[in-house]
Amino acid sequence: MTVTTNGSGISNRLLDLIPATPNQLTRKDFTSDQEVRWCPGCGDYAILATVQGFLPELGIARENIAFISGIGCSSRFPYYLQTYGMHSIHGRAPAIATGLATSRPDLSVWVVTGDGDALSIGGNHLLHAMRRNVNIKILMFNNRIYGLTKGQYSPTSEVGKITKSTPFGSLDRPYNPASLALGAEATFVARSIDSDRAHLTATLRAAAEHPGTAFVEIFQNCNIFNDGAFEALKDRDTRDDATLKMVDGEPLLFGAERDKGIRRAASGGLEVCAATDENVLVHDAANLDPSQAFALSRLTGDAHGVTPIGVFRNVDMPTYDEALNDQVAQARTKLGKGDLLGLISGNETWTIN
Amino acid sequence: MSEQVRERETRRLDRVVVRFAGDSGDGMQLTGEQFTSETAAFGNDLSTLPDFPAEIRAPAGTPAGVSGFQLHFSDHDILTPGDAPDVLVAMNPAALKANLKDLPPGADLIVNTDAFTGGNLKKAGYADDPLTDGTLDSYTVHRVPLTSMTINAVNAAEGVGGAVNKKEAERAKNMFALGLMSWLYHRPTDGTEGFLKKKFAKRPEIAAANIAAFRAGFNYGETTESFSVTYEVAPARMRAGTYRRITGNIAMSYGLIAAGELTKLPLFLGTYPITPASDILHELSKHKQFGIRTFQAEDEIAGIGAALGASFGGSLGVTTTSGPGVALKSETIGLAVSLELPLLIVDIQRGGPSTGLPTKTEQADLLQAMFGRNGEAPVPIIAPRSPADCFDAAVEAARIATKYRTPVFLLSDGYLANGSEPWLLPTIDELPDLTVTFTTEPNHEGPKGPEFWPYLRDPETLARPWAVPGTPGLEHRIGGLEKADGSGNISYDPANHDRMVRLRQAKVEGIARDIAPLEVDDPSGMAEVLVLGWGSTFGPIAAGCRRVRAKGLHVAQAHLRHLNPFPANTAEVLRSYDKVLIPEMNLGQLRMLIRSQFLVDAIGYNQVRGLPFKAAELAGVLEDVINQ
Ligand SMILES: Cc1ncc(C[n+]2csc(CCOP(=O)(O)OP(=O)(O)O)c2C)c(N)n1
Numbered sequence: 016m017t018v019t020t021n022g023s024g025i026s027n028r029l030l031d032l033i034p035a036t037p038n039q040l041t042r043k044d045f046t047s048d049q050e051v052r053w054c055p056g057c058g059d060y061a062i063l064a065t066v067q068g069f070l071p072e073l074g075i076a077r078e079n080i081a082f083i084s085g086i087g088c089s090s091r092f093p094y095y096l097q098t099y100g101m102h103s104i105h106g107r108a109p110a111i112a113t114g115l116a117t118s119r120p121d122l123s124v125w126v127v128t129g130d131g132d133a134l135s136i137g138g139n140h141l142l143h144a145m146r147r148n149v150n151i152k153i154l155m156f157n158n159r160i161y162g163l164t165k166g167q168y169s170p171t172s173e174v175g176k177i178t179k180s181t182p183f184g185s186l187d188r189p190y191n192p193a194s195l196a197l198g199a200e201a202t203f204v205a206r207s208i209d210s211d212r213a214h215l216t217a218t219l220r221a222a223a224e225h226p227g228t229a230f231v232e233i234f235q236n237c238n239i240f241n242d243g244a245f246e247a248l249k250d251r252d253t254r255d256d257a258t259l260k261m262v263d264g265e266p267l268l269f270g271a272e273r274d275k276g277i278r279r280a281a282s283g284g285l286e287v288c289a290a291t292d293e294n295v296l297v298h299d300a301a302n303l304d305p306s307q308a309f310a311l312s313r314l315t316g317d318a319h320g321v322t323p324i325g326v327f328r329n330v331d332m333p334t335y336d337e338a339l340n341d342q343v344a345q346a347r348t349k350l351g352k353g354d355l356l357g358l359i360s361g362n363e364t365w366t367i368n
Numbered sequence: 369m370s371e372q373v374r375e376r377e378t379r380r381l382d383r384v385v386v387r388f389a390g391d392s393g394d395g396m397q398l399t400g401e402q403f404t405s406e407t408a409a410f411g412n413d414l415s416t417l418p419d420f421p422a423e424i425r426a427p428a429g430t431p432a433g434v435s436g437f438q439l440h441f442s443d444h445d446i447l448t449p450g451d452a453p454d455v456l457v458a459m460n461p462a463a464l465k466a467n468l469k470d471l472p473p474g475a476d477l478i479v480n481t482d483a484f485t486g487g488n489l490k491k492a493g494y495a496d497d498p499l500t501d502g503t504l505d506s507y508t509v510h511r512v513p514l515t516s517m518t519i520n521a522v523n524a525a526e527g528v529g530g531a532v533n534k535k536e537a538e539r540a541k542n543m544f545a546l547g548l549m550s551w552l553y554h555r556p557t558d559g560t561e562g563f564l565k566k567k568f569a570k571r572p573e574i575a576a577a578n579i580a581a582f583r584a585g586f587n588y589g590e591t592t593e594s595f596s597v598t599y600e601v602a603p604a605r606m607r608a609g610t611y612r613r614i615t616g617n618i619a620m621s622y623g624l625i626a627a628g629e630l631t632k633l634p635l636f637l638g639t640y641p642i643t644p645a646s647d648i649l650h651e652l653s654k655h656k657q658f659g660i661r662t663f664q665a666e667d668e669i670a671g672i673g674a675a676l677g678a679s680f681g682g683s684l685g686v687t688t689t690s691g692p693g694v695a696l697k698s699e700t701i702g703l704a705v706s707l708e709l710p711l712l713i714v715d716i717q718r719g720g721p722s723t724g725l726p727t728k729t730e731q732a733d734l735l736q737a738m739f740g741r742n743g744e745a746p747v748p749i750i751a752p753r754s755p756a757d758c759f760d761a762a763v764e765a766a767r768i769a770t771k772y773r774t775p776v777f778l779l780s781d782g783y784l785a786n787g788s789e790p791w792l793l794p795t796i797d798e799l800p801d802l803t804v805t806f807t808t809e810p811n812h813e814g815p816k817g818p819e820f821w822p823y824l825r826d827p828e829t830l831a832r833p834w835a836v837p838g839t840p841g842l843e844h845r846i847g848g849l850e851k852a853d854g855s856g857n858i859s860y861d862p863a864n865h866d867r868m869v870r871l872r873q874a875k876v877e878g879i880a881r882d883i884a885p886l887e888v889d890d891p892s893g894m895a896e897v898l899v900l901g902w903g904s905t906f907g908p909i910a911a912g913c914r915r916v917r918a919k920g921l922h923v924a925q926a927h928l929r930h931l932n933p934f935p936a937n938t939a940e941v942l943r944s945y946d947k948v949l950i951p952e953m954n955l956g957q958l959r960m961l962i963r964s965q966f967l968v969d970a971i972g973y974n975q976v977r978g979l980p981f982k983a984a985e986l987a988g989v990l991e992d993v994i995n996q
């Protein structure tokens with residue numbers, strides 16, 4: 016791990032453009048004076064506490080951090096952080112953050128969004144932000160439901176979901192957000208869980224260290240409208256068999272006894288095998304080819320009985336921000352700083368005396 | 369009938385309207401542009417209007433695929449590209465078919481006879497050959513075998529003959545036409561030859577072919593007996609200064625660049641391509657040395673979203689579009705109203721509804737700009753009146769947006785966007801200093817010490833402070849939820865919401881105190897009828913007024929640049945006249961606003977044909993209203 020100019024352990028070439036803070040900030044420095052208004056027991060509280068606890072680690076000036084959100088319970092997030100923030104409109108946060116991040120390379124820009132916000136109304140913006148590799152960190156709180164509008168099914172709800180808007184069961188197949196992100200060739204794709212503070216913190220750290228778009232899906236419990244959606248991943252008795260914690264460079268093993276592993280299946284996808292199987296795969300998040308990361312994302316859910324968490328993909332590619340600002344810098348080097356009167360005169364003028 | 373050889377005469381005209389028309393592949397825009405350059409260099413006042421099909425390559429030879437370019441030039445100041453051509457150059461039967469209805473009897477018609485083949489006549493929808501069936505009896509027809517003479521000239525030119533193929537030779541026929549027209553109107557030709565050399569620098573043989581065709585056209589005029597008269601239009605007496613020719617979209621682009629320079633804010637354009645606004649994206653993308661960031665987004669919503677995000681970060685956010693794009697941006701414009709951040713929304717209006725007439729002009733987005741949002745969401749609106757005026761309008765929009773922290777609409781249209789006129793270049797001291805200062809200090813004493821209240825307003829302008837991320841100690845959150853007056857914290861309090869709605873409205877209305885009063889042009893001071901317009905109708909309305917006044921009638925003209933709020937003296941101006949006539953290229957949108965705000969029973973004159981008004985048409989309407 017390199018030591019950065021800002022003295023924190025977290026570094027990348029873009030983070031280094033952001034002014035460091037001379038002060039040792041704490042969680043309290045990132046807590047705003049606004050009363051938090053989520054339902055008691057909502058998973059959003061745990062995520063907020065983890066983010067507030069993590070932000071001091073960035074070692075950058077608090078005023079150089081901005082959180083942009085859309086609309087939803089999750090999108091109230093920026094109000095509770097003592098940073099710059101914008102609670103925008105439904106689904107558009109990635110677009111707004113793109114303008115902010117590309118025009119202000121001295122800021123650390125985060126997007127907070129929900130499964131409906133990011134994947135339904137804002138699906139297009141999400142895809143294009145990831146495709147462009149804009150330097151923003153997207154935290155998508157996936158509660159597999161529309162919380163704020165009081166419990167309609169969402170694009171991540173399972174088929175047959177009974178909700179107010181689907182009393183006979185929902186009909187459409189859900190998105191797998193990680194698969195979607197990998198399909199858009201996002202350079203950083205990860206998944207974590209609201210209640211696993213250590214894992215979520217490590218995931219946020221990895222996202223912050225990544226130059227470019229980081230897409231982090233956070234399983235979040237909505238105890239009012241979709242309670243227990245991720246219970247199998249949280250319950251002490253089941254969680255070790257139900258989650259596969261991916262660690263870069265290590266074999267893909269899981270299970271209460273660490274007796275299970277992941278290997279390639281004859282179908283071309285992946286399957287669960289014994290930990291002792293000689294074909295157990297080693298996780299390679301930095302692989303430029305996203306195929307294996309995609310195959311891992313497909314393990315999610317009931318058919319395989321295991322849900323991978325951690326970083327699926329983490330590759331360093333040129334970012335849109337750098338490319339855009341490079342073009343501006345190059346134009347200035349080549350043509351000099353713009354000369355307004357020269358420009359507007361053009362090369363065909365005539366003078367009348 | 370034997371042709372009588374007459375002494376060639378040169379006639380002096382005070383103004384001429386010429387139109388070039390051909391297939392979209394015939395290079396008519398280039399021909400028109402180049403004729404215009406010659407005319408500008410000569411010192412005439414001028415105004416141009418291109419007219420091209422919506423399809424990139426509509427079926428060749430059909431009236432749908434005809435592309436035209438009209439130029440009006442004169443020895444005095446003119447206001448419009450002209451009602452009807454005095455001379456039409458028709459490169460094929462389709463061009464004749466599509467344009468003949470605009471040609472007044474007696475006008476000159478130059479036709480490329482080579483193109484009048486059976487197949488082409490059929491494609492154009494002619495059962496009989498109009499060159500022989502009497503259709504053209506009322507015109508002065510000049511039959512020119514343009515294609516074959518071009519090919520001959522190119523083949524005969526030294527060093528060009530074998531170097532270009534037949535198709536390339538034929539393609540130079542537009543330069544033959546240009547040469548002939550340059551001769552007919554005594555235009556200077558050096559510029560065109562230089563232009564061709566530069567344009568085809570990489571293919572000198574093509575440049576040579578085009579120059580050969582251009583000269584051949586010129587010489588053909590000299591030697592043929594088809595033209596008994598040539599025309600001269602003396603240079604216009606224009607205000608002293610340095611001029612260039614400019615289209616509305618380029619003037620708008622330069623105005624936006626100037627706005628960035630004058631406010632000292634980096635310009636950020638977030639946009640999505642759409643006719644007739646795309647040229648602004650193209651132009652701004654070329655000038656990154658001004659620190660401009662251009663972002664071609666995935667859609668209009670992302671375009672304006674990114675622009676607003678950039679404004680939040682302290683850039684001058686701009687989005688450019690046309691009517692359908694405005695519809696998509698509405699929700700974000702509402703957010704900008706609520707955030708009270710500067711943002712420029714440039715709407716180059718085109719025919720609607722829906723996809724409508726993408727390449728034609730209209731001014732039917734006024735009410736969309738005014739009201740097209742949920743809730744009470746007032747947005748200032750500014751409309752340029754001529755192509756060159758787009759520059760000043762953009763600078764003015766930036767002044768209002770930054771001073772009042774508000775999104776501002778700029779309503780241009782297809783006619784201004786693509787039309788051109790001479791522009792008296794501003795000098796640096798004619799441009800306003802719009803330097804923006806960000807808030808850097810807390811502005812409120814809280815219980816625990818100094819605080820920053822993002823919605824504590826300037827008592828005079830009612831603008832809120834603009835503190836950008838990166839400013840220590842002023843960290844704050846803004847959003848679309850209603851905010852408490854002052855602190856900006858979320859507030860659902862009924863009285864506070866009522867106050868905030870009224871404050872946002874009052875802020876925009878207050879701009880009326882800070883804009884130029886509505887000027888009235890009433891030379892005799894005896895007018896009883898006021899004609900009120902906005903946007904691109906300025907030229908035709910003013911030209912219509914001139915005609916009416918020339919007949920000894922009295923009419924007053926006023927033209928609105930600010931449509932929200934209206935200038936402070938608007939009511940007074942309206943009340944000073946017995947009748948108010950409002951011509952618009954819509955069904956009466958300004959009229960609706962004027963009637964409801966001022967209780968003035970304004971009369972409308974409304975046309976939505978995708979074309980600008982004609983001066984003669986408006987003169988007729990004015991006379992009727994005056995004489996009623
Ligand atoms: C344009 C628009 N359409 C619809 C809504 C209503 N709406 C608000 S939040 C939401 C869904 C939120 O779901 P999600 O993104 O999953 O967030 P959660 O509340 O579950 O955190 C909807 C439909 C809106 N605010 N704006």
Ligand code: SF4
Pocket residue numbers: 052053054056057058059088089158162163236237238239240
């Ligand atoms: S509705 Fe669900 S997601 Fe929203 S605050 Fe309540 S528990 Fe949280």
Ligand SMILES: [Mg+2]
Pocket residue numbers: 087129130131156157158159160161162169
């Ligand atoms: Mg949700």
